[in-house]
Amino acid sequence: MFKWFESRINPFPEEEPTQPPKGFFAFCWHFTKGSSPYLIMTALFMAGIAVAEVWLFGFLGQIVDWLSQQNRETIFQDQFVPLVWMSALVLIGLPLLVWVHSMLTHQTLLGNFPMRIRWQGHRYLMKQSMSYYQDEFAGRVATKLMQTSLAVRQCIMSFIEIINYVVVYFIGMFVIIGSADWRLMLPLAIWLVLYAILLRYYVPKLGQVSALQADARSVMTGRIVDSYTNIQTVKLFSHAQREASFAKEGMSEFLTTVHAQMRLVTQLYGFLYFINCGLLFGSAATAIVLWQGDWVSLGAVAVVIGLVLRLFGMSQMVMWQLSTLFESIGTVQDGIGSLAVPQRIVDTPDAQPLKVPHGNIRFNHVSFHYGKGSGVMEDFNLTIQPGEKIGVVGRSGAGKSTLVNLLLRFYDVEKGAITIDGQNISQVQQDTLRANIGMVTQDTSLLHRSVRDNILYGRPDATEEELLLAVKRAHCHEFIEQLEDSKGRRGLDAHVGERGVKLSGGQRQRIAIARVMLKDAPLLILDEATSALDSEVENAIQDNLYQLMQGKTVIAIAHRLSTIAAMDKLIVMDKGRIIEQGSHDELLEQEGLYAKLWRHQSGGFLPETLEEEASQY
Numbered sequence: 220m221f222k223w224f225e226s227r228i229n230p231f232p233e234e235e236p237t238q239p240p241k242g243f244f245a246f247c248w249h250f251t252k253g254s255s256p257y258l259i260m261t262a263l264f265m266a267g268i269a270v271a272e273v274w275l276f277g278f279l280g281q282i283v284d285w286l287s288q289q290n291r292e293t294i295f296q297d298q299f300v301p302l303v304w305m306s307a308l309v310l311i312g313l314p315l316l317v318w319v320h321s322m323l324t325h326q327t328l329l330g331n332f333p334m335r336i337r338w339q340g341h342r343y344l345m346k347q348s349m350s351y352y353q354d355e356f357a358g359r360v361a362t363k364l365m366q367t368s369l370a371v372r373q374c375i376m377s378f379i380e381i382i383n384y385v386v387v388y389f390i391g392m393f394v395i396i397g398s399a400d401w402r403l404m405l406p407l408a409i410w411l412v413l414y415a416i417l418l419r420y421y422v423p424k425l426g427q428v429s430a431l432q433a434d435a436r437s438v439m440t441g442r443i444v445d446s447y448t449n450i451q452t453v454k455l456f457s458h459a460q461r462e463a464s465f466a467k468e469g470m471s472e473f474l475t476t477v478h479a480q481m482r483l484v485t486q487l488y489g490f491l492y493f494i495n496c497g498l499l500f501g502s503a504a505t506a507i508v509l510w511q512g513d514w515v516s517l518g519a520v521a522v523v524i525g526l527v528l529r530l531f532g533m534s535q536m537v538m539w540q541l542s543t544l545f546e547s548i549g550t551v552q553d554g555i556g557s558l559a560v561p562q563r564i565v566d567t568p569d570a571q572p573l574k575v576p577h578g579n580i581r582f583n584h585v586s587f588h589y590g591k592g593s594g595v596m597e598d599f600n601l602t603i604q605p606g607e608k609i610g611v612v613g614r615s616g617a618g619k620s621t622l623v624n625l626l627l628r629f630y631d632v633e634k635g636a637i638t639i640d641g642q643n644i645s646q647v648q649q650d651t652l653r654a655n656i657g658m659v660t661q662d663t664s665l666l667h668r669s670v671r672d673n674i675l676y677g678r679p680d681a682t683e684e685e686l687l688l689a690v691k692r693a694h695c696h697e698f699i700e701q702l703e704d705s706k707g708r709r710g711l712d713a714h715v716g717e718r719g720v721k722l723s724g725g726q727r728q729r730i731a732i733a734r735v736m737l738k739d740a741p742l743l744i745l746d747e748a749t750s751a752l753d754s755e756v757e758n759a760i761q762d763n764l765y766q767l768m769q770g771k772t773v774i775a776i777a778h779r780l781s782t783i784a785a786m787d788k789l790i791v792m793d794k795g796r797i798i799e800q801g802s803h804d805e806l807l808e809q810e811g812l813y814a815k816l817w818r819h820q821s822g823g824f825l826p827e828t829l830e831e832e833a834s835q836y
Contacts, residue, residue: 434553
């Protein structure tokens with residue numbers, strides 16, 4: 220039975236997530252898709268429970284009247300039918316309502332509903348552009364996703380509970396008390412006005428503080444996660460105390476919002492208890508006076524006092540639900556700013572899979588400025604023939620990384636077009652574009668998973684034999700055999716730590732090379748692919764890299780010119796333009812910038828002191 224209720228909502232829907240709306244109500248409604256029938260059912264069962272409880276208080280008054288007025292010997296005969304119905308409600312009806320409502324709430328909604336929001340939000344965020352993640356803390360984004368999913372659930376379910384209690388309980392109380400004598404409603408009416416004033420004054424203030432608190436919490440978490448993620452840098456510069464101060468600043472800002480919230484809570488709780496005590500005194504005194512004057516029965520006095528005592532706890536519950544609601548509203552509104560951001564790089568509705576039968580790449584009058592309006596790359600043209608291997612040379616800021624980022628469509632060009640075998644990359648599916656490009660970067664980042672998972676990331680359906688061959692070709696097998704993590708997993712099953720922190724830079728680089736070898740894509744980008752390797756390992760891998768390049772179109776970026784001298788063609792870039800191109804020998808004969816860079820190299824790296832010379836070309 221539990222499993223049946225737990226399977227009513229699919230927490231991982233297959234349909235592609237769309238951009239959530241920016242409006243609060245539209246945002247919450249967007250995420251109720253697939254869960255709304257069960258939210259409605261929960262509301263109906265809750266209303267049924269509230270009606271039954273109010274009815275019980277009304278019946279309590281009848282019982283008191285029967286006990287005070289009727290014959291003890293015949294009371295069961297005289298009131299047999301009402302007593303049977305009420306017994307059935309107490310023993311069967313109400314427990315059944317509560318049981319089903321609890322199953323819907325705890326088994327169907329509380330777990331599945333926020334998980335569905337997390338799943339949809341995560342899949343949407345995974346398709347955000349690189350620039351989105353460059354502008355945000357990773358920890359901050361993750362925190363907002365987690366907080367917002369719970370806050371949306373809390374908003375909707377708190378709203379359902381509040382509406383049920385306000386509508387059913389308050390109206391029911393007025394009806395039952397008023398049916399005895401209208402004067403019994405006066406203390407309740409005065410209390411309701413004061414209660415509404417308290418809500419009107421304090422709840423919005425709590426909502427404002429909660430919004431600030433949600434943002435402060437995400438900033439605090441982001442700072443802490445940032446320190447952990449970059450722990451090596453922190454230790455290298457002996458800045459543990461500085462990072463502690465940086466985190467303390469975030470914690471202090473968060474604590475300030477907590478103190479502000481708790482002050483409001485204390486004031487609210489004190490005033491609420493004061494008016495509740497006033498209601499109890501006023502209702503009891505009024506009921507007793509009216510009973511003394513024989514205007515109401517003893518049962519009416521019992522009903523009034525019983526309902527007011529019930530209202531004691533219920534009013535606090537409604538107040539806290541409203542406070543939680545506004546707190547959640549603040550969290551949702553804060554999350555909307557991160558989750559309802561339009562995706563900058565999207566597939567066109569008619570995007571087709573990229574097909575690479577040859578491997579021709581063409582940059583056709585491409586301009587790109589990172590949104591700055593000028594600079595970086597202007598009217599850039601480059602044609603790479605199928606199977607051609609080109610080396611890209613240039614000092615920092617010349618535009619080498621921009622060229623690669625545009626080819627991978629991490630950014631869209633502002634003017635012009637990039638084509639692969641005549642297909643405009645802006646018109647093809649992004650996943651198929653990147654699936655056809657293998658890349659080894661200088662800054663290799665591994666997933667906090669096993670070595671096997673990291674290498675198979677290149678081609679998850681590869682066989683064990685293909686995996687082991689890639690490991691051997693990248694000269695990983697020797698150190699992989701020696702790996703063991705803290706949980707005793709060894710070899711390919713050992714976990715590498717966050718971003719591969721348990722491995723050396725050279726080991727990470729070799730695993731990245733193995734991953735690309737296994738992927739075996741027709742287009743290959745090498746961005747300082749062997750920069751983290753020592754000379755012996757580099758020489759061993761170089762032959763396998765040359766084998767990997769066979770039959771592929773290759774773009775190789777290097778500061779160490781010796782690693783790309785054997786390429787079919789070299790292009791020298793500066794300020795987003797090509798200033799020289801040709802083979803290694805041809806460029807040396809031209810006596811241009813490349814020749815000067817070659818002669819000036821020290822230890823095989825480009826010097827950064829040739830900026831003035833580069834600007835002459």
